[in-house]
Amino acid sequence: MRAAARALVLAAAGAVSGCAYFNGMYYANHYTRLAESAERAGRTGDARDRWQQAEIHAESLISRHPTSHWVTEAQLVRGRALVHLEVYSDAALALQLALRGGGSRSQRMEELGLIGHAYLMLGMLDSAAEALDTAVDARERDVRSQALLDRGRLFVQRRRPDEARADLARSHDPRAPYDLAQVDLVLGDTAAAGALYDSLAALKTFPETEWREGLDSLAGAGAGGHASQLVDRLVARAGLSSGTKARLMLDDGSRRLDAADTAGATDEFRKIVDLAPDSIAGQSAAVQLCRLGIAAAATDSELGPWRRKLAELARTGGNAGRDATDELRLLGRLDSLADMTSASDAFWFLRAELLRDSLHAARLAADAFADMAAKYPESPWAPKGLVAAIAGGYAGADSLRQVLARRYADSPYARAALGGGAVGDSTYAVLEDSLRRVLAIGETRRPTRGRPRPGVLSGVGEETGPRRPAPAPGQRPRPEPGGPPSPEPPQ
Numbered sequence: 001m002r003a004a005a006r007a008l009v010l011a012a013a014g015a016v017s018g019c020a021y022f023n024g025m026y027y028a029n030h031y032t033r034l035a036e037s038a039e040r041a042g043r044t045g046d047a048r049d050r051w052q053q054a055e056i057h058a059e060s061l062i063s064r065h066p067t068s069h070w071v072t073e074a075q076l077v078r079g080r081a082l083v084h085l086e087v088y089s090d091a092a093l094a095l096q097l098a099l100r101g102g103g104s105r106s107q108r109m110e111e112l113g114l115i116g117h118a119y120l121m122l123g124m125l126d127s128a129a130e131a132l133d134t135a136v137d138a139r140e141r142d143v144r145s146q147a148l149l150d151r152g153r154l155f156v157q158r159r160r161p162d163e164a165r166a167d168l169a170r171s172h173d174p175r176a177p178y179d180l181a182q183v184d185l186v187l188g189d190t191a192a193a194g195a196l197y198d199s200l201a202a203l204k205t206f207p208e209t210e211w212r213e214g215l216d217s218l219a220g221a222g223a224g225g226h227a228s229q230l231v232d233r234l235v236a237r238a239g240l241s242s243g244t245k246a247r248l249m250l251d252d253g254s255r256r257l258d259a260a261d262t263a264g265a266t267d268e269f270r271k272i273v274d275l276a277p278d279s280i281a282g283q284s285a286a287v288q289l290c291r292l293g294i295a296a297a298a299t300d301s302e303l304g305p306w307r308r309k310l311a312e313l314a315r316t317g318g319n320a321g322r323d324a325t326d327e328l329r330l331l332g333r334l335d336s337l338a339d340m341t342s343a344s345d346a347f348w349f350l351r352a353e354l355l356r357d358s359l360h361a362a363r364l365a366a367d368a369f370a371d372m373a374a375k376y377p378e379s380p381w382a383p384k385g386l387v388a389a390i391a392g393g394y395a396g397a398d399s400l401r402q403v404l405a406r407r408y409a410d411s412p413y414a415r416a417a418l419g420g421g422a423v424g425d426s427t428y429a430v431l432e433d434s435l436r437r438v439l440a441i442g443e444t445r446r447p448t449r450g451r452p453r454p455g456v457l458s459g460v461g462e463e464t465g466p467r468r469p470a471p472a473p474g475q476r477p478r479p480e481p482g483g484p485p486s487p488e489p490p491q
Contacts, residue, residue: 024061025070028054028077035084048085055081072101076111083114092118109138113147120150128154136167145173152179161186178210185221193218194226201233208244212251219255228252228264246272246281253285266292283320287313291327295360307331330358343438345376349385350439356392366392373403380431383408387417 035050058078062071075098082091095115099108116131132154135147148171155164161183168180177200184193197214211234219227231252235245253268269292272285290306290313297303310331313324337351349372356365369392372385386404390397404414412428 024057024065025074025077028057028061028074031057032077032080035081039084051081051084054078055085072098072103073107075101076103076107079111079114079118083118086121088118088121092122106138106140106143109135109140110143113138113143113150116147117150120154125154125157141172145171145176149173149176149179152176152183156183156186174205175207175210178207178214181214182217185217190218190221190223193221194223197226197230201230204239206234206237206240206244208247212248215248215251216255219259224255224259227255242276243279243281246276246279246285249275250281250285253288257288262292280318280320283313283316283318284323287320287323287327290324291360294327294331295362297361298363300364303331327359330354334359343441345372345379345381346435346438348372348375349381349435352385352388356388362392366394370394370396370400373400373407377407380411381413381435383411383413383417384431384435387413390417 031050031054035047035054038044038047038050055078058074058081061068061074062078065071075094079091079095079098082088082094085091092115095111095118099111099115103111112131113135116128116135119125119128119131128150132147132151136144136151138144138147148167152164152167152171155161155167156179165180165183165187168176168183177196181193181196181200184190184196197218215227215230218224218230231248234240234248249268249272253265253272256262256265256268266289269285269288273282273289276282277286286309290310293306294303297306307328310324310328314321314328316324333354334351337347337354340347348368352365352368352372355361355368366389369385369389372379372382372389376382383404386400386408390400394400401418404411405418408414412431416428
C-alpha cells in the first residue's frame with residue numbers, strides 16, 4: 001500500500017508538472033518564437049504583441065505553479081520578453097531571480113547578458129559592466145555578440161572609444177557595424193565611417209533606426225554630401241517601402257536646410273510629396289514647402305496660395321497638421337497687426353519683426369521695415385525700421401541711408417547706424433522702453449475679428465503668437481532658409 005501511495009503521489013506531481021508546462025511554459029516558448037520571427041521580418045508591432053503574450057504566459061506559470069521546476073526557465077522567458085518590451089526594471093528583477101534558480105552555463109550566460117543590457121538601458125553602468133564582463137565570454141555566438149555590442153555601447157558612454165571599437169569589431173550582431181561607424185566619427189575618422197556606411201548600403205538588410213541616426217551623425221561630422229549620396233543609393237533600392245524612402249528623404253531635406261542648401265532641400269521635399277503625398281513624411285514635406293514658399297515671397301499677395309495649402313494640411317491632423325496650424329496662426333497675426341488703429345506705427349514694426357523672425361520672410365520683412373518711412377514718417381521708430389531694412393538686405397539700402405542722414409539725423413537709431421553715436425545712450429533707451437510700453441498697452445486693445453489669439457507679448461524682438469512645440473524625436477526645428485528659388489505655389 002505504501003508503494004501504491006508513493007506511485008500515486010509521483011503521478012500527481014507529474015500531472016501538476018505537465019499541467020504547468022502545457023498551460024504556461026509551452027505557450028510562453030511558442031509566443032517567444034513567434035516574436036523572434038516577427039522581429040526578423042521587421043514587423044515590430046506584431047513582435048511587441050507576441051512578446052506581451054510570452055510575458056503573460058510566463059508570469060502565469062510563475063504565479064500559479066511557484067514550486068514547479070519550470071519556474072526558472074519561465075523567469076528567463078519573462079525577463080527576455082520584458083527586455084524586448086523595454087520594461088527594464090522589471091526585466092532585471094525577473095532575470096536576477098532566474099539567475100538564482102540555477103540552470104546550465106549557457107542559460108546563465110544569456111541571463112547575465114540580458115541583465116547587463118537592462119542595466120545599461122537604465123543607466124546603471126557599473127552593474128551593467130559587471131554582468132557584461134562575464135557574458136562576453138559566452139560560447140553561444142548570439143549571446144556573446146549581443147554582450148559585446150552592449151559593452152561597446154557602455155564604453156562609448158564612458159568615453160573610452162578605443163575599447164568600444166575593439167568590442168564592436170568582435171561582435172557579429174548586425175547592429176554592431178553601425179555603432180562602429182559612430183565610434184569612427186567620435187574618433188574623427190570620417191573617411192573610415194563613410195567607407196563603412198558605403199559597404200552597409202550594399203547589404204540586403206535595412207535597420208531604419210540605425211541608418212537614420214548614422215546619416216545624421218555623418219552629416220554632423222561635416223560629410224553632409226556623402227550622407228545625401230547614401231540616401232540616394234538607399235532610396236533607389238527596390239526593397240524599401242515608399243514610406244521608409246520618404247522618411248529618409250525628409251531627414252535629408254532637413255539636413256540640407258541645416259546646411260543652408262535651400263534649393264537642394266526644396267527639391268528633396270518636392271520629391272517626397274510626389275512619392276508619398278499621403279504619408280506622414282509627405283505631409284511634413286508639404287508643410288516645409290509652404291514655409292519655404294512663404295520665406296521666399298516677394299509680395300503679400302504671394303502668401304495667398306500658401307495660406308490655402310496650409311489650411312488644407314491643417315485638416316490632416318498629426319504633427320504636420322499642428323505645424324500647418326501654427327503657421328496659419330502666424331499669418332493670421334500678420335493680419336491683426338496690420339489692422340491695429342492705435343499705435344499702428346509700433347505694431348507695423350512688430351509685424352515686420354514677425355515676418356523676419358518667425359516666418360523667415362526676409363524680403364517681405366525688409367520691405368515692411370523700409371515702408372516705415374513712407375507710412376509713418378513722423379514715428380520715432382521709423383529710423384529704427386530703416387536700420388532694420390538695411391540690415392535685412394533691402395534692395396535700395398543706399399537710398400535708405402540717405403533718408404536716415406537727411407531726415408532722421410538726430411535719431412539715436414540713425415546715429416548708431418551711421419557711426420555717429422552709441423546705442424547705449426539715454427535717448428535710445430527711452431525710445432526702446434516707450435516702444436515696449438506702447439505695444440504692451442495696445443496688445444490689450446487690438447481687434448481680433450475672429451482670428452486665432454496669439455500668445456502673450458513678451459517684448460519687442462521676441463517671437464509673438466503661439467510658439468511652435470519642441471520637435472519630436474528625429475525631427476528638427478525649421479532653420480532660416482537662404483535665398484535660392486522658392487517652391488512653386490500649389491495650384
